Amino acid sequence: MMGSAYTQTDPIGEIIESTGIGSILRDNNPLEPTVSTSIQLYDEAQTGNGRMLIEFLDNEELSLTEQTKVYIDEVYYDPNPDLSRMTMRFARGTARFASGTGGRINKANVELTTPTAQIAIRGTDFTTTVDELGRSLIMLLPDEDGNASGEIDVINEGGTVTLNEAFSATMVSSIASTPTTPVVVQDLTPSLIDNMFIVSPPQEVRDRIEEEMNEDANEDSGILDVDFLEYNELESDDLEDTTEDFSYSELDINLLDVDFLTDLLDIIEALDATMVRDEPQQTDDFSVQLRGAVMGTNTDSQYNIFTEDNMIVFYRNVNGTIRLTLASNANVTIETRVEGYEGIIDLNEGSNSFIQIIQ
Numbered sequence: 001m002m003g004s005a006y007t008q009t010d011p012i013g014e015i016i017e018s019t020g021i022g023s024i025l026r027d028n029n030p031l032e033p034t035v036s037t038s039i040q041l042y043d044e045a046q047t048g049n050g051r052m053l054i055e056f057l058d059n060e061e062l063s064l065t066e067q068t069k070v071y072i073d074e075v076y077y078d079p080n081p082d083l084s085r086m087t088m089r090f091a092r093g094t095a096r097f098a099s100g101t102g103g104r105i106n107k108a109n110v111e112l113t114t115p116t117a118q119i120a121i122r123g124t125d126f127t128t129t130v131d132e133l134g135r136s137l138i139m140l141l142p143d144e145d146g147n148a149s150g151e152i153d154v155i156n157e158g159g160t161v162t163l164n165e166a167f168s169a170t171m172v173s174s175i176a177s178t179p180t181t182p183v184v185v186q187d188l189t190p191s192l193i194d195n196m197f198i199v200s201p202p203q204e205v206r207d208r209i210e211e212e213m214n215e216d217a218n219e220d221s222g223i224l225d226v227d228f229l230e231y232n233e234l235e236s237d238d239l240e241d242t243t244e245d246f247s248y249s250e251l252d253i254n255l256l257d258v259d260f261l262t263d264l265l266d267i268i269e270a271l272d273a274t275m276v277r278d279e280p281q282q283t284d285d286f287s288v289q290l291r292g293a294v295m296g297t298n299t300d301s302q303y304n305i306f307t308e309d310n311m312i313v314f315y316r317n318v319n320g321t322i323r324l325t326l327a328s329n330a331n332v333t334i335e336t337r338v339e340g341y342e343g344i345i346d347l348n349e350g351s352n353s354f355i356q357i358i359q
Contacts, residue, residue, distance in 0.1 A: 011038035012075040013056035020050020022064070043072045047093070058100030060086070068093025077104045087111045090128050096141070098125040099150070107150075114138075116172040117156045117179065124150035126163075135173050139185070142166035154179045288312055288328055292345040301341050312347065320359055 015024075015037045023030040024037060025044035031037065033045070033052050045052060045062070046069040054062045057077055064070060074087035084105035088097075090112065099107055099121055112119040115134030119126070125141040126149070140163040143149040152163040154170050158178035161170050167188050170179045288295075295305050304315045307328070314324040319339060326332055331352035334345045338359040 009040060011040060012072075012077075013039040013054055013060075015039065015052060016055045017053035018050070019052075020066070021048035022046060022050040022052050039072065041072065041075060045070045045072065056086075056100065058084075058102040058104040060100040061096075061098045062088070063096040065094045065096075068095050070095055081106045082109070085109045085111075088113075090114045090130055090136075092130045092132065094127060094129040096125070096127040097121075099123055114172070116175050116177075117154050120153040120155060122151045124152055126152055135171065137169060137171050138163065139167060139169040140165065289348050290345065291350070292343055301336060301343055301345070303336075303345070314345075322357055322359065324355065 015033050015035055018033045018035060018037075022033045023046055024033050024039070025031075025046065026040060026042075039045075039054055039056070045054060045064060047064050047066055049066055051066065052064045054064075056062070056075060062070065069091040071089040071091060073089060074085055076083075076085045078084045081104055086105060086109065088111075097112060099110065107122050107124075108120070110121055112121065112128075114128060114130050114136040116136050117138070119128070119138060125143065127139050127141060129137045138152060138154050140152050141149055143166075146166060148164055148166045148168075154161050154163065154172065156172060156179065157176045158172075158174075161179040161182055163170060163182050165182075165184050167185045168182045169185055170182050172179045290305070293301065293303060293305060297304050302316050302318045303322075306313055306315070308325070310328060311325050312328050312330075314322070314326070314334065316322040316336075316338075322336075324334065326347060330347055331349040332347040332355060333350040333353070334347070334355045334357070336343060336345070336357045336359075338357070
């Protein structure tokens with residue numbers, strides 16, 4: 001194939017792993033993504049409740065986790081690596097890209113984009129997550145020795161930032177907003193990133209976002225954009241300073257309000273109301289202390305927490321029902337490991353009793 005121009009029907013790679021629900025959309029026709037299925041120019045790779053691993057001719061690897069879509073716009077290998085090109089668009093979800101080892105393409109000619117940024121790579125393994133609004137999280141992954149696998153320039157109309165440390169990450173909220181200053185996220189592994197369901201907000205990223213939110217001169221207004229955060233004012237810590245009753249009962253549960261997929265960007269931005277809170281929370285009858293959850297609906301874990309007959313109830317109805325009824329003064333640690341969520345909730349001091357739920 002080298003030495004001649006590629007046509008749309010020439011294979012440029014193939015699927016080497018596929019599980020669950022997914023498809024290759026070619027000329028508006030969906031193809032089942034079985035192992036050894038060839039990949040062609042202008043294919044659209046997408047997953048539902050499934051995963052897919054594509055290997056290109058220069059050993060580049062593109063890994064798609066659940067609910068992910070990638071457009072393969074251009075892949076061309078020339079005898080002269082400086083003339084080879086690769087262009088792909090990450091449209092939604094979480095995808096991991098590892099550049100090839102065959103030397104058939106100059107890495108400067110690999111152009112990867114999200115709705116809000118362009119990613120320029122130099123011998124790199126990285127992951128990107130794109131939410132439904134186009135907001136993007138890009139994270140540089142380590143090599144086999146634990147060092148940075150290369151460098152990434154994240155570029156858009158707002159500016160450029162460079163990722164050159166293992167597990168360094170930046171967020172881009174809009175095409176015009178400056179990418180956030182990179183931070184290095186601790187205690188992560190590539191396998192955990194691949195898992196996608198990260199339910200413990202990396203403190204380093206939360207701290208960086210808070211710092212930049214407080215800088216008046218920071219142009220990264222996308223993180224503070226009212227279109228994204230209209231609900232945030234209703235969930236602010238100002239509630240701690242009032243004696244108002246925050247009662248919640250089983251009648252308040254909206255069974256249609258179920259988020260089956262915890263979005264990594266929402267967690268990284270620390271916008272969810274179920275972030276760890278240590279302050280006592282007032283109910284109709286008593287005060288309880290929760291860590292890892294709040295009274296009412298918790299959108300990360302899908303627990304609805306309310307009082308009933310001087311007891312506190314933990315109720316979850318996703319792929320089966322979980323209901324725990326505990327004394328209000330109990331010291332209990334609840335570890336939940338279900339599809340889409342793994343986390344710990346402490347009631348009061350926790351630790352005296354340990355409940356583990358695996359579903």
